Amino acid sequence: xxxxxxxxxxxxxxxxxxxxxxxxxxxxxxxxxxxxxxxxxxxxxxxxxxxxxxxxxxxxxxxxxxxxxxxxxxxxxxxxxxxxxxxxxxxxxxxxxxxxxxxxxxxxxxxxxxxxxxxxxxxxxxxxxxxxxxxxxxxxxxxxxxxxxxxxxxxxxxxxxxxxxxxxxxxxxxxxxxxxxxxxxxxxxxxxxxxxxxxxxxxxxxxxxxxxxxxxxxxxxxxxxxxxxxxxxxxxxxxxxxxxxxxxxxxxxxxxxxxxxxxxxxxxxxxxxxxxxxxxxxxxxxxxxxxxxxxxxxxxxxxxxxxxxxxxxxxxxxxxxxxxxxx
Ligand SMILES: Cc1cc2nc3c(=O)[nH]c(=O)nc-3n(C[C@H](O)[C@H](O)[C@H](O)COP(=O)(O)O)c2cc1C
Numbered sequence: 497x498x499x500x501x502x503x504x505x506x507x508x509x510x511x512x513x514x515x516x517x518x519x520x521x522x523x524x525x526x527x528x529x530x531x532x533x534x535x536x537x538x539x540x541x542x543x544x545x546x547x548x549x550x551x552x553x554x555x556x557x558x559x560x561x562x563x564x565x566x567x568x569x570x571x572x573x574x575x576x577x578x579x580x581x582x583x584x585x586x587x588x589x590x591x592x593x594x595x596x597x598x599x600x601x602x603x604x605x606x607x608x609x610x611x612x613x614x615x616x617x618x619x620x621x622x623x624x625x626x627x628x629x630x631x632x633x634x635x636x637x638x639x640x641x642x643x644x645x646x647x648x649x650x651x652x653x654x655x656x657x658x659x660x661x662x663x664x665x666x667x668x669x670x671x672x673x674x675x676x677x678x679x680x681x682x683x684x685x686x687x688x689x690x691x692x693x694x695x696x697x698x699x700x701x702x703x704x705x706x707x708x709x710x711x712x713x714x715x716x717x718x719x720x721x722x723x724x725x726x727x728x729x730x731x732x733x734x735x736x737x738x739x740x741x742x743x744x745x746x747x748x749x750x751x752x753x754x755x756x757x758x759x760x761x762x763x764x765x766x767x768x769x770x771x772x773x774x775x776x777x778x779x780x781x782x783x784x785x786x787x788x789x790x791x792x793x794x795x796x797x798x799x800x801x802x803x804x805x806x807x808x809x810x811x812x813x814x815x816x817x818x819x820x821x822x823x
Contacts, residue, residue, distance in 0.1 A: 497557060497583055497626050499656040499688045499712055502526035503701070503726045506692060506716030507561045507586065507630070514550045515772045516788075519765065520719060521555050524726030527712075528558050532588045532596075535564030535573035542576070549580055556583055559628065563588040565600035567614045571622035578625045584655070585623050587615060589645065590632040592664040597635075603664040606645055607635040613648030626655035630692075633663045633676055642676060643683055656688035658714050668717075677708040690714050695729075702733040721791025723765070728756040763823040766792055770815045782815050793822065 505512060505520045509531040512520075517528040530548055537545040551558050560577040562585060564570045574585045589612055591602030598604075605612050612629070619627045629649050634641030646657050661676035662668070672693025681689045691710035695701050696718035704713055719725050757765075769788060773781030786806045793799040802822045809815050 497655070499527070499626075499628065499690065502690075502712040503729060504658075504690060504712055504714040505529065505719055505726070506714045507531050507588070508716055508720070510787075511720055513548075514552055514555065515769065515776060516723065517555050517558065518552055518772075519723040519769060520726060523724045523765075524728075524730050525715075525719075525723075526557075526726075528555055529586050530558070530560045532561045532563045532591060532602075533573075535562045535566070535569045538562070538573045538576060539569060549577070549582075551582070558582060559584040559586045561586040561588050561630070562619075563591060563596055563601045565605060565611070565615070567611075567618035570615050571618035574619040574623040574627065578623045582625065584626040584628055585619060586658075587619060587627065587629045589615075590630050590660055590664075592632070592667050597664065603632050603635050606631060606641050606664070609641070609644040609648045612645045613652045616649045616652035616654050620653040627653070628656045628658065628690075629654050630658040630660070633659070633661050633673065635664045637663055637665065642680060646680055646684060646687075650684055650687050656690055656711075657684075658690035658692050660692040662693065674704060674708050677704070677710050681709045681711075688712070692716065699732065701729045705733065721788060721794055724757045724762075759823065762792070763819065766819050766823055767816065770812070770819065774812050774815075779811055782809060782811055785809065785815060789818070796822075798822070 503524065503526050505517060505525045505528040507529040512531050521528055533545050533548045549560055560582045562570060562573050570587065577585050588602055589605045596602035616627065616629060631642055631645055642659055649657055659677050659680050661673040677691040689710045690712045691704045691708050692714035695704055695713055695715050701713045704710060715725060770782060770785045773785050777784065786809050789806055790803050793802050805818055809818055
């Protein structure tokens with residue numbers, strides 16, 4: 497599998513479920529990834545954790561993201577992901593949340609590059625499908641951790657490294673330091689480096705590619721309420737060798753990014769999103785749509801009043817009525 501020349505949907509816990517991932521694929525994302533799933537949870541309770549690993553073949557290529565700190569557990573879980581038919585496994589080495597780092601997983605792995613390498617090597621051996629890793633700059637503010645970690649990862653046979661250049665303590669504050677993405681690519685010119693962080697305005701993806709030399713761009717928050725951002729970005733950049741096809745997204749020039757779609761296409765997409773959530777999860781799926789509706793309303797006049805109506809969205813009828821009135 498080639499991870500170069502791609503626009504990739506970032507793993508986003510509570511957001512990038514199978515329905516949302518498919519919408520992003522249909523609207524220009526080349527590769528999608530599940531939200532993070534605990535390797536231990538998957539091994540101990542495959543039914544419960546397996547819910548996060550539901551996918552539709554139309555999403556392909558699709559990866560499953562695992563978190564964990566034990567090479568043996570990650571290896572077993574990676575093999576399970578491969579058995580379930582995923583195209584690749586991504587290992588989370590960047591999550592800053594204490595619940596994850598407290599157990600030594602996520603960004604905590606960055607403070608031990610050798611362990612990062614052991615985890616990667618075990619996963620590569622067991623999976624039989626490509627294994628990628630997603631890292632941050634470091635656990636603390638020390639310099640160059642990401643370079644030491646990436647060296648171990650590439651030596652272990654990792655197919656691509658995604659760098660979100662913020663250290664753990666920054667969470668999402670401040671600015672992603674793209675010079676670190678450039679430094680990573682300079683240090684490993686023959687390897688695949690995916691840049692991530694703060695791509696959200698016109699020209700950002702093109703600028704990240706040009707300024708850093710990275711091979712692909714991963715987009716997270718800007719896709720929330722805006723799955724068509726991938727198609728919009730593709731219209732302004734020429735990624736070498738990128739996949740074709742951004743169907744169903746009429747351009748609406750002059751506006752960006754949440755409005756870079758014609759109103760009737762946006763309404764149809766939101767209605768379909770809700771219908772599929774209902775089919776998959778019943779009224780719980782409709783309640784899940786409240787947060788998506790809040791994101792879809794960003795940048796539209798009257799959004800604050802619209803959001804105050806969202807607690808009333810509880811079934812397909814109230815969902816359709818609210819969407820019809822506002823969008
Ligand atoms: C709500 C939310 C959930 C996230 N969940 C995950 C996750 O499950 N795994 C992961 O590696 N990163 C996760 N991230 C981090 C994103 O994948 C991404 O690295 C970060 O948002 C920076 O990219 P952006 O500026 O394009 O949003 C999450 C971020 C947000 C905002």
